[in-house]
Amino acid sequence: MHASALLFAAALTSISLDPPAMKNPVGISIGAVRLRRQHAHSFQKILQDELKQRVRWRGVDKDDPEVLTLHLPAVAAASLDDEHPELTRFLRENKGEYLPGVRKKCPTLALKPPPSPPPSPPSKKAKKDDDGSSGGFRFVELFAGIGGFRLGLERPDVGGKCVLANEIDPHAASIYRENFADSDSCLAEGDVLDLSGDNLPKFDMLVGGFPCQPFSNRGEQKGLDDDRGQLYREMARILKEGQPKCFIFENVPGLVTMDGGSRTGRVKGERPRFTPGAVFERILKTMRSCGYNVDWQVLNSRKFLPQMRERVYIIGTRIDLGPGCEKFNWDSLILKDLKEEETATVRNIMEPKDSPAVIASELTPAQLAKVKSVHSKRGTILSEDGRIDPDCKAPTLISRYHTLSSFSTKFIFEEADGTPCRRPRYLTPRECTRLMGFPEDFIVPTHEDAKATNKYYHAIGNAVCPPLISVLGMELMNCIR
Numbered sequence: 387m388h389a390s391a392l393l394f395a396a397a398l399t400s401i402s403l404d405p406p407a408m409k410n411p412v413g414i415s416i417g418a419v420r421l422r423r424q425h426a427h428s429f430q431k432i433l434q435d436e437l438k439q440r441v442r443w444r445g446v447d448k449d450d451p452e453v454l455t456l457h458l459p460a461v462a463a464a465s466l467d468d469e470h471p472e473l474t475r476f477l478r479e480n481k482g483e484y485l486p487g488v489r490k491k492c493p494t495l496a497l498k499p500p501p502s503p504p505p506s507p508p509s510k511k512a513k514k515d516d517d518g519s520s521g522g523f524r525f526v527e528l529f530a531g532i533g534g535f536r537l538g539l540e541r542p543d544v545g546g547k548c549v550l551a552n553e554i555d556p557h558a559a560s561i562y563r564e565n566f567a568d569s570d571s572c573l574a575e576g577d578v579l580d581l582s583g584d585n586l587p588k589f590d591m592l593v594g595g596f597p598c599q600p601f602s603n604r605g606e607q608k609g610l611d612d613d614r615g616q617l618y619r620e621m622a623r624i625l626k627e628g629q630p631k632c633f634i635f636e637n638v639p640g641l642v643t644m645d646g647g648s649r650t651g652r653v654k655g656e657r658p659r660f661t662p663g664a665v666f667e668r669i670l671k672t673m674r675s676c677g678y679n680v681d682w683q684v685l686n687s688r689k690f691l692p693q694m695r696e697r698v699y700i701i702g703t704r705i706d707l708g709p710g711c712e713k714f715n716w717d718s719l720i721l722k723d724l725k726e727e728e729t730a731t732v733r734n735i736m737e738p739k740d741s742p743a744v745i746a747s748e749l750t751p752a753q754l755a756k757v758k759s760v761h762s763k764r765g766t767i768l769s770e771d772g773r774i775d776p777d778c779k780a781p782t783l784i785s786r787y788h789t790l791s792s793f794s795t796k797f798i799f800e801e802a803d804g805t806p807c808r809r810p811r812y813l814t815p816r817e818c819t820r821l822m823g824f825p826e827d828f829i830v831p832t833h834e835d836a837k838a839t840n841k842y843y844h845a846i847g848n849a850v851c852p853p854l855i856s857v858l859g860m861e862l863m864n865c866i867r
């Protein structure tokens with residue numbers, strides 16, 4: 387039986403005024419109600435009426451034939467945390483119980499333990515790696531997507547070891563599993579809201595790019611009003627519960643400027659200066675309240691890769707570790723270019739024109755007509771405004787790249803050898819993977835699997851650039867050693 391169910395089974399007949407489950411101090415409001423089965427539907431209806439939105443349970447535990455544990459969406463849990471009168475009354479009258487802070491069964495428990503090492507006395511190196519003092523460190527990757535942070539931090543010269551990754555999207559999770567051999571013992575597929583702090587392995591660094599749609603210039607910019615915009619609180623919760631030495635979070639620059647912030651104009655050769663708005667200030671304050679010194683910068687991956695990709699990186703070091711992130715040298719990091727040929731232009735990452743993936747990425751006549759109409763409606767010209775110049779950096783790869791209706795999508799009109807394409811084509815999945823700086827052995831779907839290819843375009847457009855994460859990770863660990 388679910389532990390929370392045991393705890394609260396007795397409470398169903400008399401309402402406990404002082405429920406033992408705790409409100410979560412930093413994370414998103416979370417909780418469940420325990421109700422007799424026959425009241426579940428009426429409770430859902432009253433929730434929908436009161437909250438003026440459709441409510442779906444985040445999970446239902448049926449470990450008692452008569453009584454259900456209904457895991458609430460965050461907005462409903464928040465209302466009950468605030469003792470919403472109608473909802474509270476309904477529960478009281480129907481001998482139900484609200485269980486604040488209760489999470490679903492923790493996905494970390496579902497992880498298979500890693501294969502045990504052969505029984506030999508621990509070597510000096512292994513011991514040192516365990517406490518992170520030799521350059522080795524352990525990290526937890528939230529909102530893992532397809533593992534961009536992991537690729538950057540597990541590079542041998544960086545020395546990271548992923549001990550737990552969490553991702554809710556089954557497609558991203560399956561790409562992750564395909565590419566990381568130990569995923570069974572490391573990837574917890576499921577909602578971060580159900581990741582319990584009690585079962586976290588020991589770790590030194592927390593990393594993650596929390597969902598950016600609520601802050602993206604391309605979205606509706608609902609910011610913190612969007613449920614997904616609140617997920618940064620889950621990063622804060624895991625920080626508070628796990629107290630790692632440091633963290634790296636990533637997001638779109640729109641997060642910095644939202645709600646009253648600003649950026650200076652684009653001047654060639656100069657880095658834009660950002661002034662944070664209220665939303666970003668609130669997020670930084672939350673991170674500080676978890677016991678960390680915090681700093682941030684907007685960096686452009688063009689220094690590292692053939693792609694223009696501005697992202698904000700928030701770093702933090704635990705206060706008791708001393709100056710930590712105040713020592714972080716952003717400028718030296720930006721100058722740490724990769725080899726020139728790797729960072730050069732789109733032409734360097736293009737596949738041969740006769741490769742099956744290139745042929746498959748050509749627009750069909752019908753698709754071409756559709757794309758042209760998207761441009762003509764906006765008064766733009768596809769061959770100019772929709773063209774990727776192979777001798778420049780690519781524009782930012784977005785999750786909607788492989789979408790005909792996306793005006794932001796740009797196409798290749800010329801092959802790597804300079805010959806014109808028959809019809810414009812998308813960048814291939816491999817080309818996108820290279821633009822992000824993922825390694826050549828990263829497995830991408832074949833062009834024959836159209837569904838997997840579509841999902842892959844979405845996932846790679848959401849990812850972080852591992853080469854940039856590598857230098858951030860190295861610099862951050864140096865600051866706290």
Ligand SMILES: C[S@@+](CC[C@H](N)C(=O)[O-])C[C@H]1O[C@@H](n2cnc3c(N)ncnc32)[C@H](O)[C@@H]1O
Nearest residue numbers: 529530531532533534554555577578595849850
């Ligand atoms: C911006 S992407 C991060 C991509 C990742 N950094 C990478 O390199 O691939 C955000 C990810 O958060 C995941 N996500 C969104 N809501 C989530 C939730 N409630 N729990 C766990 N993961 C979630 C999305 O499916 C998406 O893959």
